[in-house]
Amino acid sequence: MSFTQYDFKPFIYEALADLNFTEPSPIQASVIPKIQAGRDVIAQSQTGSGKSHAFLLPLLNKITPEHHTQLVITAPSRELAEQLYQAARQIISFSPDEIHIERAFGGTDTQKQASRLESNVPQIVVGTPGRLLDLVDNNKISVHQVRDFVVDEADMTLDLGFLNVVDQIAGRMPKNLKMYVFSATLPPKLKPFLMKYMSNPDWSTIEAKNKISDTIENLLVPVKGRDRKALLFDTLTIGQPYLALIFANTKETVEEIYKYLKSQGLNVGHIHGDLPARERRRVMKQVQNLDFQYVVATDLAARGIDIDGVSHVINYEVPNELEFFIHRVGRTGRQGKPGTAITFYIPEELKDIEWLENKGIKFQFKDIKNHELIEGKDHDARSARQKAPEVDNAVAGMIERTKRSKVKPGYKKKLSRQIAKHNKDTRMKDQRIKRRDQRKRNKEENKVDY
Structure with missing residues (x-):
């Protein structure tokens, strides 16, 4: 298959050539024709499958010179919205006609933005639900003539409690609105929202061939009453990881780990929701530029980290929501490259490990002694599995x-x-x-x- 079959405008093909994109991914091949046919779309596909361009390409191809907002895209975090904004800017930069795009998320100068919106009505707005609704409420952006509305990462939008805000935004758009919902998972609680706004939508579900890449080595290391931060430092300083992502369940734990590793002299950055917007954007830029060898993050904040150079993922603790394990580990081993994922665990979490094993994830039991990674034997785990009923x-x-x-x-x-x-x-x-x-x-x- 080739992108030429979609009859895009010439500037779209110039943007694709600049990206070195020649063939559509499965989710793109499924979604693009449906959007071009004027259908509402619900698409379920894992992160990294190319779903952003599945909607950006056909929708940016529809933008006209009319000076009113035609396309609105929401994402649940500033980092994800920024990624979409930059991806859209790359495409429209090749357009012979000027296309105005506006970002609507924290970290922007509100006074400058208000002044800019008075003189230039954006044809495209990309933002987080809360900031976007604020601009709509204050009549800085009008959504009454919007033709296309994208809700990206809908499951995360629901998790963070933003679905009601998205509902309020959609409620102010025209009745003939076309809506496109993209998500890694589709929780049942999303259904009332989908039924309210979408008319007989087309479904696109692209199943991952493998939950986790075969090139990733999944290692389990028991805590065994040891100081967890010291164990982490020992783990990180065995060899030289190119870039290690360290995941923790709470922002407080992220702060503790960050301060400890920094005090030990490691080149470390951190990202979580309590950082000021400007600081988060600065850190994310440094992460993208590979300025850090180690980055500590919460699960949801890390959804904005999308880079290919991650050699190691460290699960400082098993995630509260086990599906996040797959999102965490999937940050390494991309494009066929080798990756290592190390998970710290305590005996009470063995049932969670077994749940992950049932999902097809293969673990190796290891331990760390004398600053070396050695073979481990988890007798509790083995005996629990072999115990007679x-x-x-x-x-x-x-x-x-x-x-x-x-x-x-x-x-x-x-x-x-x-x-x-x-x-x-x-x-x-x-x-x-x-x-x-x-x-x-x-x-x-x-x-x-x-």
Whole structure:
């Protein structure tokens, strides 16, 4: 397949040549024709699949010289919005007609922006939901004539509690609006929003061939009561990682790790939601420029880090939401390059490790002694897996009664049915417990600091 089949305007092809893009990715091949056909689209595809250009190419191709806002794109974080803004700017820079694009997220000078918007109405606006709604409320941007609305990273938008804000923005757009929702996952709580605004949407789902690249080596290192920060320093200074991303679950932990590693003389940066907007943008630029050898981040803040040079990922702690594990580890081993992911764990987290193994992730048990990475033997994990199932006393009693020689006719069949019912009830009870544990885990997900 080739991009030439889409009959884009010449400047789009110039932008593609500048990017050295010759063939559409699977998500692009699926989505572009649907957008060109004028359909609402829901697209599910993993990060790094090329979904940004799946909507940017056909939608920027539709922009006309009319001086009103025609396209609005929302992303749940400043870093993600900045990436989309820069990607859109790269494409429209080749347009023979001037196309105005505006960013609507923190870190911009609000007074200068207000003055700019009075003299230049943007045809394209890229922003975070909160900042975009603020501009709409203050009549700095009008969305009454918007033709196309993109909600990118919808699952993260929901996680951060921004879906209601997106709802308010969409509610002020025309009834004939075309909407495009892109997401790595599609939680059930998104459905009411999708049904409210989308008319018989086309679905595009691109399954990842592998959850995690085969070139990534996944290592498990037990904490064993050791000081976790000292263990981290020991791990990071074995060899020389080109660029290591260190993930922690809360912004407080990120700060602790950052200060500790800096005090140990390491070239380290950090990124989380509590950093001032200008500081975050500065750090992200330094990360992109590979100014740091080590970067500490929370899960959601790291969604804006998209670089190919990550050699190591360190899970300082198992993520509260296990799906984040895949997002974390997927930062390394890109484009067929080797990568190493090291996860610190405690015995209570072995059930989480098994859940990840059931997703097809293969782990190697290791340990660190005398500043060396050595083979590890996790006896607790192995014995837990090989432990014989506990004897169900109720079932044992029923089976014992079936062995009696003097029983009424049909009694054994009746007992067999009772045993089957008991086993079914036990399975259902186990499933209820698992569902309850999953609900607890989902609640914990909402506590992840950004």
